[in-house]
Amino acid sequence: MTSEQPAPTSPTDEIRLLWGDHGPAPVRRGPRPKLTRSEIVAAAVRLADTEGLGAVSMQRVAGALGYTTMSLYRYIERKDDLLLLMADAAMEATPPGPREDGDWRAGVEEWCQEVVALYRAHPWMVRLPVSGPPSGPNGIRWTEAGLREISAPGLGRLESLQMLLVLNTVLRETLRMEVEMSQAAERRGTPLGEGENAWAQGLLGVLDPAESPTVTGVLDRIGTEGQELDVRYDPDRAGGPAEGLGFGIDRILDGIEAHARRRTRT
Template identity: 40%
Template sequence: MTEGHDGERTGLPASVEAAWGLRERPAKGPKPGLSLDRIVGAAVALAAAEGLGAVSMGRVAKELGVSTMSLYRYVGAKDELYILMQEAVMGPPPEPPAPGTDWREAITDWAVAQRVLFRRNLWVLRVPISGPPATPNSVAWWERGLAALEGTGLDDGDQISLLVLISGFVRNDSLLTADLAAAVESSGVSAEEVMRRYATTLKRLADPARYPSVARLLESRVLDEPDVPDYGFEFGLDRILDGVAVLIEKRRAGS
């Protein structure tokens, strides 16, 4: 087991330690040209084309034209491969904002950048969360988020909780958007037509005496209006940050 920069053992898989530069990547494999980067790249391409469910050690080996067992020289298990795939597509976070940038603008940029990343790599949203950030790029994203909150006066615990809250919102919004888009695509009609049919069906099923609020919503015809791009995301993020602003003022007043 390899030690980190402070001399403590990391407890991380060998491939993740290699990503941190704590150990050498295997230089030669059982097949010329095979490398950890090629394995991860093939897995990412497979996930992008067919979804995360298509990724297995056997399938990746087939794509590379090698035996499944040859992959285990580089990566210990499929879950470990998932981590390396996520690390590869995440990349480093955006550059820090200019000095003096308001915390709200800084954390908004952080959240929007995450959303762009997820929407370009929807399969990442299907990767099981197995623990806190433990790869170089994922830790760099957390560093960037924490830096955005430095001027708020919030303590470390509050800052971590806020990053979990905001990143969770971004993931959920991205996942919901992806699922709805997939449902619309499979229906073969436009999103507007899907919502129109939904509203028509709901009017037939929802008795106004039992569902008065739903009936009022349907009568307003708001479901018939075309969606404004990104409105739901921006609305939700703004409301979260409104709450953060109240918390900041509360903490300042208390101190």
């Protein structure tokens, strides 16, 4: 019987899977295939979008399509393969194109904002196991768009790739925390922002400012009237980790700009 959690495949096998024919699997004995791999992946994405990644199994996807579980193995042999295909399919949206004004910082920030939009449209993506850098057609399109902008100030090729990895890690982990905190707030029946305020006030009630002056100073500012909010990555002002994401992205871009400037002077 086919296992849903076999040993990992090699990067070469993953690339072959992601770039291969998405139509019916090679001809085998038995009835003529009526499904396509793309239809299976689309059904799995819909299931993950509505019920979460934990709901995705070969059995559930087969049931959604009206087929038996074993029939799906004619097209996709492993659940891990299905997850790889889902991740790439979820990135089918078109990444930002080149900016006419040549503003690389604005281009990188636009790319980041669109990546955040992808994660929010498919929250399960932040919980997928990471087996390596993007390898599928859609993942490469997004990588190309990001590298095009981030390399513009004069970073080397490997430097550009490293900084794009840093940015994507910040975006992914921030959205992962947002998803988990939002789900916890929903279970409690309170808005995310209210939960943060309650957390801050609760700690302020037990902490000694003499022992934790920095922490208490920060907590005093949470929920303060008139506090400036950076809403570029959190337009609904719902609170949570993404509320300060723009500030962090700006500081990363400052570092890239300063590094490129020093390189130019030398």
